[in-house]
Amino acid sequence: MALCSTLIVLPAPSAAGATAKSPRVHEIQGSTRISPYAGERVTGVPGVVTAVRVFGKARGFWMQDPKPDNDPATSEGIFVFTGEETPDVMAGDQVRVSGEVSEFYPGGRESGGQSVTQLTKAEWTKTDKKRKLPRAVTLDGGRIPDEYAPPAEDGGDIEPLALRPGDFALDLYESLEGMRTQVEDAAVTGPTTKYDEVWVTADRFENPTPRGGTLYGGYDQQNGARVKVSSLLPAEIQPFPKADVGDKLSGRTAGPLDFDSFGGYSIRATDLGELEDNGLAREKTRKQHKGELSVATYNVENLSPKSEPEKFTRLAEALVQNLASPDIVAVEEVQDNSGPDDDGTVAADETLKKLTEAVEAAGGPSYDWRQIDPADKADGGQPGGNIRVAFLFNPERVSFTDRKGGDADTAVEVTDEDGTPQLSANPGRIEPQNEAWKASRKSLAGEFTFRGRQVFVVANHFSSKGGGDLEGDQPLDGRIQPPARHSEPQRIEQAKLVNSFAKQVQSVDPDAAVIAAGDLNDFPFSPSLDALRADEALTSPMDRLPANERYGYVFNGNSQALDHALTSPGVGWVDYDIVHINSEFHDQTSDHDPSVIRFRP
Template identity: 60%
Template sequence: MSLRTPRGPVVLTAVAASALAAGLLAVPSSASAAEVRIHDIQGGTRISPLAGQQVDDVPGTVTAIRAFGSSRGFWIQDTRPDKDAATSEAIFVFTGSTAPSVTVGDSVLVSGTVSEYYPGGKDAGGQSLTELSKATWTVQSSGNALPAAYRLNPSTIPDRYTPDAGGDSIEGLTLRPRSYALDRYESLEGMRVSVENAPVVGATNTYKELWVTAEPRHQRTARGGALYSSYRDPNAGRVKVVSLLPYAQHPFPVADVGDALTGTTAGPMDYDDFGGYTIAATAMGEPADHGPRRETTRKQKANELSIATYNVENLSPKTAQSKFDRLATGLVEHLASPDIVALEEVQDDNGATNDSVVSADATLKKLTDTIKAAGGPAYEWRQINPVDDQDGGEPGGNIRVAFLYDPERVSFTDIPGGDSTTPVKVGKKDGKATLSASPGRIDPANGVWKDSRKPLVGQFSFRGRPVFVVANHFNSKGGDQGLDSRFQPPARSSETQRTGQATAVNTFVKALLNADPKASVVVAGDLNDYQFSPALADLTKGGVLTDLVTRLPKDERYGYVYNGNSQVLDHILTSRALRRADYDIVHINAEFSDQSSDHDPQVVRVRP
């Protein structure tokens, strides 16, 4: 397990503070062991009724120890539970950077301050963990049996995910673990839980984490993932798995989406801001390789123009050659050397070095040279350098979108005048749409592009016919509240900017089609939003574009995996003139622990 944020201060929450002020919490600063057991501390809501108080001699059995990282401590669980399903019978005892001097199976009496800890900080919107801090303890006996683990499966996880609080906090609501999945997980906070033969729905990452589902038959993709297809269904059975076992003796399993952890995976129910509810495993299932292999799309025919989109994830000359090699292999072998490629996250020539360099010629040359060495076309490129530090992304990186194209198959119509600040305009010549500049940028001064990539428009010619391609990289979801947020439904604050960006692109495409209703237009890129989102509704408004992902079978609509949800962020859209579009999301990255990007590329084959 890797802890990515240090612990913050102990927080007496607003709920607890207001309850104290109203006289709903006990006034004394401590409570005796005769009065207080763990379920009394946990209470029936997400916030302890004893938050901020000192408790003494709370009994429990040590079930697990976290002896590494900045969040060391141990979990204790009461072997004499109450009859209230809403009250957890376990709690984490926080010892800071000091390894605790206890052993699993010890029966202990713990004294300490009841605190509410918000992983990632309270402003991040996540759930809190009720803990004992500033703790002391005495060991009463050792070698005691552990409480049985609570089995997570379709019969114990409710279909409904969370209560609806109209966007407000659910912290003060009484937990209903038989009605809502998030309430179920919260009611098990710190307790031993288990999953059996769990399908892997999120591949092992560099932090030694993976995601499984406890609902093996719910919303599965064609290749074994958990399909995220609407805001209403976040796939309640997803839980993250980390390990409390020493890695030297028990290496963390390397698994891909579609694999499984066979046998029992068990440990305390934890929570963090990088994945939500988590099994901190003291017993780890054995990885079983059931996952499908990387895909390869078919080659375009002579009369088909193939256009791909690929987020190459912060690519610069400083990137390891091995990644360039893998990207080249993906483009040449798995994508069958597309005629045009819209690239996202191309960094400048010195990567994240934060200086005045904005050119990306060295980055693109290194990529195209590597593609040619891998047996691909001698791609040429077109792009526009951004204004330094104005397009978001990694500081100093100056990411932008760019076109690669195969001059043996398609030509680029160069029209001078395009630069970082001049908007491209639509004109009309000989009854056909044309551009004021190619390449050009769409409305770059519009506030919707603040700290975000500006769309790049290029006019191409295929077999004598003009084709307009728009490469995009909309603003990220940074700042949005998570699906498991304590605010429900969670706020999607970044959505406002994306809907504005979608409207700007939609307006531009409408201008092209007003000039020539039969214009061949392809809009492609990382739009950072779902096919069912308001942004995509605005982008396709008026029927000017078709989002091709909606034409795929439902269980194939994904190209990105986040926290165990297989979802859509990248899109290719086409105008009415391109009715016979053959579209494919090529799964070579997102489902695999070994990736050259966190996005799967996509390709469409059209006949202009």
Template identity: 55%
Template sequence: MPSKKTARISALTVAAVCSAVSTVVVTSPAQADSVRIHDIQGSTRISPFAGQQVTDVAGIVTGVRTYGSSRGFWIQDSLADDDPATSEGVFVFTSSAPKVAVGDSVTVSGTVSEYVPGGTSSGNQSITEITKPTVTVLSSGNAVPSATTINARSVPDAYTPAGDPAANGSVNGLTLRPKKYALDYYESLEGMNVRVSDTRVVTATDPYTELWVTVKPRENDARRGGTVYGSYESQNTGRLQIQSLGATADFPEANVGDVLKGTTAGPLDYTQYGGYTLVANEIGALEQGGLERETTREQARGELAVATYNVENLDPSDGTFADHAAAIANNLQSPDIVALEEIQDNTGAKNDGVVDADQTVNKLIDAIVAAGGPAYEWRSVSPVDGADGGEPGGNIRQVFLFNPERVSFSDRSGGDATTAVGVEKVRGKARLTASPGRIDPANAAWENSRKPLVGEFVFRGETVFVIANHFASKGGDQPLHGQYQPQTRSSETQRHLQATAVNTFVKEILATQKNANVIALGDINDFEFSRTAKLLEQDGALWSAIKSLPKSERYTYNYQGNSQVLDQILVSPSIRRSGGLRYDSVHINSEFHDQISDHDPQVLRFRP
């Protein structure tokens, strides 16, 4: 996958790459045009000069970007106007390495363009740029305009205005109100030199040399240092992405809860995968918060422990087996049943028609034994090649691990990739027609997505039905920080159908046996407050146990500064009423820069 920093795919960029940049050094000032940077930026997100030529736009160079295809530099005008909506900074896109330095006083002539990172279909906002530039350096070594401080007081609590219905919900044409809305405030600083101080890290450093901080440390703060995303109306306005204009090796390897002490400063950019981004030429010193990976308690003799864990495209060539095994054996304390998501076939991403995953699973089981865990047995149903989505060739699927010394599996033949499992009544009890089996695999809800795996287990004489899920991803949704407000979550349409299908199956079991023990768990790819969760819970068939935790602990995943729920364990009424139900989201991955998966596992313990 190419670096996000180099992914510029718009036609504007292609045209700009084909043009040359001319730099001229003179000893006397050039004649400046009357157009200044704040005129170019204007008071909306779209420049009033978009598509037009401008001449001798004056400014001081505040930052230079030499890497990737987004090469260029930022300039800022020291002569600000009195309109807080108009930015005094702008990016000059050169396509090749710029021949200017921070502190140069320059004039720039070129074409004003609106570039949308990721392309117009992404729903992202645009960046106002000057392209095809001719640059004149007037002098060097000048003081850089003072950085504007971004802090808890300057960022409004409201996130964004609603978009213009006449413009399909876009905010682009709306006059900026930087004292009322956070996104308007950040837009009013686009391209300007900004600074944050003593900021807490809320998303760990990622492989693209980025992290997220918050300038509002008390805003929906998580117990372990993050910022919890608790509703569609709670957008956490203090979040800000940090990149660096320096060497990759100098970027801090930070975990959630660490602090960038002192000043982090540089131009404010807008990026495809993060929205408003401080591109730092000065980064605060990393003060570690001492965050440690969690370990849950061991289940008691009479407690059944059921876990879910997305192991992120695990295949035999990966080097993470020992780490995953240690997580299951030690951090999760060897649950009795583990539902795994994203187990790939024996050849991984090689698209060769292989669908079996016995080598992948057995390698993990052997590693768990080596880590001191039990000799798990396993059950699964192999998918039809290429039919379940995920990484092409990988054929990801859900797999049950179970400890045969604690639970037994009720094997019943007939389950395969295309046969729907049913429910029957035998001696007054519900029973699956096949175990393991798949729920309604021909349903259009599962097109190019993982089909739910269901199995029948017995613990201390009590039958427990477990449904392992991996719902459709959020790919294709408009970004929180995008131009369309409120965002359209197009991907949830399929998850709603999937949730309805699972809920219907659970109700079939409960209609057959009212007090049946049913657990639906896995990577639901949606929040505990979402419509998806409500459809799973519909008519009281299920209840998401993560809601038993305090709000400051409700998260399994971390994305763009938001600690959020994607993975869930939902239980039927008999389990919810059972004695001593305990739920634990075990934070071993989502908050750490050296994560082995992007998901945290969860464990449910109860007495059937």
């Protein structure tokens, strides 16, 4: 979903307690999220420059009032926006600024994010005397409230509410907008991204995972101590650290607190802690025993022949070495042979051939594959890529009975062959014409045989929380609280279809082994997973893991679970393992961790 930025200039009411055109910074910021001066031009606002942004299209500087008021709800800092012009100021300069007060919404107001109060169309004068920078406010577990957001009014928008920084984490951050803040010895909970950003926590005791992350374990477990760190320092002076989850930014990381559309509240660092490597290791699962069937799910993130050769190599090595060569793999985000080129290509045989050849070169089995080409541009994902789900399987361990009829539009049916369930097409898509699959990948059912026992596997990639061609979810840290989950109803309907398929198989054979695996783009505690598990047609063996180990994806510093493998009662006891090889590391092959189940049919 494309994002934009919105600058809102509103007519301002009169501001009590201040000269009409010459307020202090804290008077401009006010005690809510919207400035009482929005839309007005102010003059001679005093401050000390604390940081300068000299790159990109949003250049400018932060300044802070050296004479703060006694109200903890009013910020003493503000950003002065200069566009593509580099301002002629340095940290420590005393300035008086005149400009227009506006509210800037990174990502656009419709995205639901917070606004940033700033001065635009600015002019300033400097005094001769330099000044020491204001002391940075320390963020830690003692300062950050346990409650995340205030109760909303007016349709869920918290903008009109008076800030209560002692009660709510989002209010605390808003009350510090533009001010120098710092974290000490900050634990990394989200690895360094390709944009040179890293997520840390100011409270390492907040819902920790065993590997150093912070667990998102419920809609009320937002983890308010998370904060993003980016740098205002030139790379040639201090390169940005390449951090993994569990590492630490040792010492002080400090700078003005900002808000952006790709991660909420962020420290724009002028002081950057030194990376302390915790040596996080990539996991390896055990090999399946002779009588065990192993089934894995792996989102390979937009794989096509145009992907770097190293990606095929690393994916193959992970399948062989880290996942112990599973018997069956449900693979998500397999692109067509031309990758992101929007040229009408839908076939993916070259993509899968390169992947299976790489697996064999890595010492793994000679995997065969099955999949169904989608209609061009019908299944969402990267434009032109035509992503789909597919099966890899080891023909030395399992067999696959091909039946004609499987195509992009034909629904697979479960037939009763003398008390034995059988798919009308193998593989076949589950109700591909149903509206639930609009602009989304269609679930693919496959019938396998292992040691004489039928096993039905459904490969899934439910609709994105980002929305794709449809409306996405509102941000966790936005001004709409609780955030609306616009994408959720579609996933619920998709889950109902897969649940219905499992019931159809079990209506023929109550002891049938059915596995629904893949990237479901939703949490273990979500209504989508509840719909998939309805009437106990399928259950989640992930639930047997310790609660703090139920994750395989890291987003904005929260470790969470989006990939699942559910099983029918006929499967029996299941050994479930999430194999952490990607999501916690800055050098990822995919943004998802694979997972694997093992059982004895």
